[in-house]
Amino acid sequence: MKIQKVSEERDSKIILALDVSSRVKNENDVRELYKRAKSILDETEQFIAGLKVNFQLLLPLGLYGYLQEVLGAAREYGLPTIIDCKINDVEHTNKWAATHFFDAGFDALTANPFTGWDGGLKGVFDEARRRERGVILLVYMSHYGAEENYGREIVLSDGRIKPYYKFFAEKAVEWGADGVVVGATRPNVISEVRILLPKEIPIFSPGVAVQGGEIEAVFKAGTDYAILGRTVCEAKNPRETIKWYVDRVKKIL
Secondary structure, X not given: OHHHHHHHHHOOOEEEEOOOOOOOOOXXXXXXXXXXXXXXXXXXXXXXXXXXXXXXXXXXXXXXXXXXXXXXXXXXXXXXXXXXXXXXXXXXXXXXXXXXXHHHOOOEEEEOHHHOHHHHHHHHHHHHHHHOOEEEEEEEOOOHHHHHOOOOEEEOOOOOEEEHHHHHXXXXXXXXOOEEEEOOOOHHHHHHHHHHOOOOOOEEEEOEOOOOEOHHHHHHHOOOEEEEOHHHHOOOOXXXXXHHXXXXXXXXX
């Protein structure tokens, strides 16, 4: 993925999640939301290795609407972009979603391995490979309730028992994923998953600060990139906030 090259060039292990939230009732509200999001990107771009967009911006700005302005700015800054769509449907729907996201200019997307390969994510991976784009699998999410499913133990066909997150990490290797998501709130899981993955499959960890994840614990556990969203977007000074985290990670590493 392009993110490694940018990370090395900028000496940053931080991904900005542009999680700017607002209720919109008219076109003026949409424009104001776009301006706010663009302002945060402008303030922080030199300190980040990539940009992640979630439904907070996708839905109000529109994939082919004002969001194009955000993606265009990211391209001008040389930043790779990830759409955190968590694709999780049947194959023809998944493939069409991936096609639109890639057409819109995203470099990578997130996908939920629960949907499986045949008739599930195969088409997404095929489309990504054809376009030289990335697929990042959810291995363990950052919220508290993720334990109910991602942490649940399953019995495999050969009788072995393992938690879903280890099973999904192995699927990431088998399917050739370009990265995995493991929440920053569970550094012990990050350590376990890191052992299962080859070095070329990076771990992305959301959930630092606001959700309780600690930046030191995350990188010591073996994550490759921390994803910062509300911590930066809701800060009085986004630029200084993200710079503090970038400098802190340098000291840790």
